[in-house]
Amino acid sequence: MAAVELRNLEKAFADGTRAIRDLTLEVADGELLVLLGPSGCGKSTLLRLLAGLEAPDGGEIRIGGRPVNALGPRERNVAMVFQNYALYPHMSVRGNLEFPLRMRGMGRAAIAERVERTARSLGLEPLLERRPRALSGGQRQRVAMGRALVREPEVFLMDEPLSNLDAKLRVEIRAEIAELQRRLTTTTLYVTHDQVEAMTLGTRVAVLREGVLQQVGPPQGLYERPANLFVAAFVGSPEMNLFRAALTPDGAALRLGPTSVPIAGPVPEARAAFAGLRPEAFAPAETRPDWPVLEVEVAALEALGHERLAYFRSPAPAVDADGRQRAGEALMAARLPGDCPVSARAPLRLGVDARALHWFDAQGRALFA
Amino acid sequence: MSRPARTARARPRGRWRRPAAVLLSYLAVTACAAVFLAPILFMAIGSLKPDARVLAEAGGWHAFWPGAGAGLGNYGDVFRRVPFMHYLLNSLWINGLIVVLGLPVNAFAGYALARLRWRGRELALAAVLAILVIPFEAIAVPLFYELTALGMRDSYTVQVIPFIANPLSIYLFYSFFLGLPRELEEAARIDGAGVLRTFLTIVVPNAKAAFASVTIVSFLFYWGMYLWPLLVTGGPGVRPLPLGIATFYTLPPLQWGDILAFGMMMVAPVLVVFVIFQRWFVRGVAATGLKG
Numbered sequence: 001m002a003a004v005e006l007r008n009l010e011k012a013f014a015d016g017t018r019a020i021r022d023l024t025l026e027v028a029d030g031e032l033l034v035l036l037g038p039s040g041c042g043k044s045t046l047l048r049l050l051a052g053l054e055a056p057d058g059g060e061i062r063i064g065g066r067p068v069n070a071l072g073p074r075e076r077n078v079a080m081v082f083q084n085y086a087l088y089p090h091m092s093v094r095g096n097l098e099f100p101l102r103m104r105g106m107g108r109a110a111i112a113e114r115v116e117r118t119a120r121s122l123g124l125e126p127l128l129e130r131r132p133r134a135l136s137g138g139q140r141q142r143v144a145m146g147r148a149l150v151r152e153p154e155v156f157l158m159d160e161p162l163s164n165l166d167a168k169l170r171v172e173i174r175a176e177i178a179e180l181q182r183r184l185t186t187t188t189l190y191v192t193h194d195q196v197e198a199m200t201l202g203t204r205v206a207v208l209r210e211g212v213l214q215q216v217g218p219p220q221g222l223y224e225r226p227a228n229l230f231v232a233a234f235v236g237s238p239e240m241n242l243f244r245a246a247l248t249p250d251g252a253a254l255r256l257g258p259t260s261v262p263i264a265g266p267v268p269e270a271r272a273a274f275a276g277l278r279p280e281a282f283a284p285a286e287t288r289p290d291w292p293v294l295e296v297e298v299a300a301l302e303a304l305g306h307e308r309l310a311y312f313r314s315p316a317p318a319v320d321a322d323g324r325q326r327a328g329e330a331l332m333a334a335r336l337p338g339d340c341p342v343s344a345r346a347p348l349r350l351g352v353d354a355r356a357l358h359w360f361d362a363q364g365r366a367l368f369a
Numbered sequence: 370m371s372r373p374a375r376t377a378r379a380r381p382r383g384r385w386r387r388p389a390a391v392l393l394s395y396l397a398v399t400a401c402a403a404v405f406l407a408p409i410l411f412m413a414i415g416s417l418k419p420d421a422r423v424l425a426e427a428g429g430w431h432a433f434w435p436g437a438g439a440g441l442g443n444y445g446d447v448f449r450r451v452p453f454m455h456y457l458l459n460s461l462w463i464n465g466l467i468v469v470l471g472l473p474v475n476a477f478a479g480y481a482l483a484r485l486r487w488r489g490r491e492l493a494l495a496a497v498l499a500i501l502v503i504p505f506e507a508i509a510v511p512l513f514y515e516l517t518a519l520g521m522r523d524s525y526t527v528q529v530i531p532f533i534a535n536p537l538s539i540y541l542f543y544s545f546f547l548g549l550p551r552e553l554e555e556a557a558r559i560d561g562a563g564v565l566r567t568f569l570t571i572v573v574p575n576a577k578a579a580f581a582s583v584t585i586v587s588f589l590f591y592w593g594m595y596l597w598p599l600l601v602t603g604g605p606g607v608r609p610l611p612l613g614i615a616t617f618y619t620l621p622p623l624q625w626g627d628i629l630a631f632g633m634m635m636v637a638p639v640l641v642v643f644v645i646f647q648r649w650f651v652r653g654v655a656a657t658g659l660k661g
Contacts (some may be wrong), residue, residue: 051555074561080559086552090575356657
């Protein structure tokens with residue numbers, strides 16, 4: 001097991017795309033760090049740089065304190081689980097598990113013992129003689145995990161390992177991975193674009209965008225104190241309602257259409273350009289008589305059983321993750337209790353939790369974060 | 370209520386239409402197949418006929434009918450008049466060497482072009498593609514002078530060496546390796562395999578289809594070659610089958626039945642090679658069970 005350190009890492013591709021930009025990140029020994037971001041944000045490239053499949057253009061990678069920039073994949077002692085599992089199709093499950101050990105010149109008896117042990121821990125014993133094509137998606141995923149585990153590497157790299165599974169299996173295997181990681185305490189970097197996976201798995205989550213690290217922190221911290229508009233919009237579903245901040249002349253309240261929301265907490269400086277409210281910052285007005293009231297008309301309603309998501313026309317100019325005004329009629333989302341008597345195209349009185357306001361400057365950086 | 374009635378009305382028409390379409394497509398396919406099969410059938414049946422009838426009946430449907438007096442006499446004649454087995458063994462030896470030596474050479478070249486990063490790779494690939502479109506006949510004469518200068522004339526070597534590296538084989542391997550999931554090789558590299566080990570233990574076992582295609586293509590390439598062995602060989606010692614069949618034209622009287630029988634025996638090994646490898650020939654990497 002080993003800590004991973006990335007210092008000022010740079011990677012550009014032949015077409016000029018800068019996949020990773022001046023990225024500095026530390027992953028503690030035994031930690032599970034999730035790399036989260038939309039497609040093309042550089043998270044898989046980062047994993048490939050760590051594995052030695054790509055060479056960085058600048059910066060340094062250290063594994064266990066040892067610089068590994070000049071080392072090939074085989075010398076780094078990392079194991080990777082690929083999105084499509086990359087099981088060797090011409091080998092049985094046993095062959096797949098044995099391969100990394102054979103490549104390291106391990107003795108036959110030691111290989112057999114290690115393979116049996118790994119197979120037992122993952123419930124793969126009945127499948128050992130089967131070929132990958134005779135396995136279900138979940139079983140293939142387990143074999144891929146087994147092949148990574150069997151070598152007892154210093155670092156695990158997982159590149160969207162659950163994305164080919166159906167929703168139910170994904171939840172199951174997600175829990176298994178979390179449990180396994182806790183048991184083995186192997187330093188793990190886990191790439192995903194699925195924020196539920198990120199929130200449930202990671203000790204810490206690193207959010208990437210266009211190769212730039214946006215924020216690193218515990219999942220709850222990211223949700224509650226996003227460092228910028230991008231993280232605010234990317235983490236959370238439905239995403240945070242972001243809008244241009246207009247204050248009353250005395251600066252003591254925020255204008256939300258006809259409603260003035262008194263600013264709780266520290267008064268934002270003149271720098272405040274954008275504000276955000278999570279969907280749960282709204283509640284039916286009658287349940288929160290002390291909150292300022294926003295009167296809206298429900299444009300769309302999603303009843304999810306335990307909760308209802310009411311969408312209404314944004315009373316303030318809505319903006320996207322770049323602070324650009326959204327085109328067309330932008331909607332805001334409110335998360336309401338499942339039994340809340342609300343229907344589509346009907347008026348709704350919402351209370352607004354002023355303490356839940358997030359503030360961002362003109363560059364999209366969070367204020368008071 | 371109305372649905373069953375509609376179905377009942379629609380059914381007879383559908384029942385009539387489908388077989389008609391099937392019949393038409395079968396007829397079209399049969400006609401195409403007939404065009405390609407006719408010469409082979411002509412050769413097969415002609416090889417069984419007494420010599421006098423082969424040309425006499427060539428213009429009509431009788432060409433495809435053995436008729437009275439058909440037998441294996443022409444086959445016996447072939448063995449009596451020319452050293453057929455000698456030519457056959459020469460051809461098998463030369464083609465076998467071309468395939469056996471060509472597979473690793475072309476596979477390595479295809480892999481290097483598809484996967485390895487090296488200076489001049491694009492140029493090399495362009496050169497392979499350029500050579501692919503140059504007909505062999507265009508370079509036969511300069512090649513002849515080159516190999517004559519090296520003292521290789523009238524040998525098996527001169528018939529094997531120029532054909533080991535084959536641009537078509539390289540291109541077939543190249544395009545197949547490009548289509549193999551890269552992650553397989555990356556997984557092997559992370560698991561500790563070097564480039565050569567990855568190629569031999571991961572890539573090659575998953576490239577049976579490419580190896581089968583290249584085996585067939587490279588076997589066929591020289592099997593029917595006439596010009597090159599004619600240029601570089603002097604006597605029957607190292608000559609292959611196509612030159613063997615040509616000796617009939619120098620052995621009067623001209624016996625067409627014998628020539629067709631020789632032709633049949635020349636085609637047979639090609640068919641055997643095809644039958645052995647066609648199972649993998651059509652099999653794609655889709656069946657490798659990579660993705661769920």
